[in-house]
Amino acid sequence: MTEAEPEPRLLIVWHSRTGASAAMARAAAEGAGAAAWLVGAGEASPAMLRAASGYIFACPENLGSMSGMMKEMFDRAYYPCLGQIEGRPYATLIAAGSDGEGAQRQIDRIVTGWRLRRVADPLIVNLAAQTPEVIAAPKQVPPKALKLCHEIGAALAEGLRLGVF
Numbered sequence: 508m509t510e511a512e513p514e515p516r517l518l519i520v521w522h523s524r525t526g527a528s529a530a531m532a533r534a535a536a537e538g539a540g541a542a543a544w545l546v547g548a549g550e551a552s553p554a555m556l557r558a559a560s561g562y563i564f565a566c567p568e569n570l571g572s573m574s575g576m577m578k579e580m581f582d583r584a585y586y587p588c589l590g591q592i593e594g595r596p597y598a599t600l601i602a603a604g605s606d607g608e609g610a611q612r613q614i615d616r617i618v619t620g621w622r623l624r625r626v627a628d629p630l631i632v633n634l635a636a637q638t639p640e641v642i643a644a645p646k647q648v649p650p651k652a653l654k655l656c657h658e659i660g661a662a663l664a665e666g667l668r669l670g671v672f
Contacts (some may be wrong), residue, residue: 515667518559527602527646538660553587607631
């Protein structure tokens with residue numbers, strides 16, 4: 508990277524209702540250090556996505572799919588970013604009550620249209636929330652899972668910095 512080139516930015520777009528995916532996104536941002544650009548899904552704009560060098564999408568799985576706010580972000584940004592962000596790296600962090608696969612599949616299908624490149628295995632943290640009370644309660648993400656989020660953020664930031672992605 509030359510002095511004229513800007514530092515790569517890792518846009519970490521997140522949504523959370525009970526704190527789990529917010530904690531996962533923060534851990535990834537801590538791992539990414541100065542490259543991290545942590546933005547809530549409600550504030551993420553097409554311009555931010557175009558300005559970023561790579562992405563981490565962090566959200567809960569709600570009723571077998573990604574959260575509505577994350578879907579809304581993709582709805583707002585899809586066409587304005589189409590044809591403008593191909594080949595950029597991404598990773599996903601999903602907080603789930605059971606399997607998380609529905610949210611994962613949705614994100615992968617959407618970003619396939621953008622031609623993004625997955626550079627880390629999906630991380631789905633199953634919090635085993637199965638009753639209405641547990642589903643609605645604030646969540647604590649296990650330290651081991653937060654460490655993995657931190658490592659994903661660090662790996663993506665370093666890959667961007669080195670020009671690997």
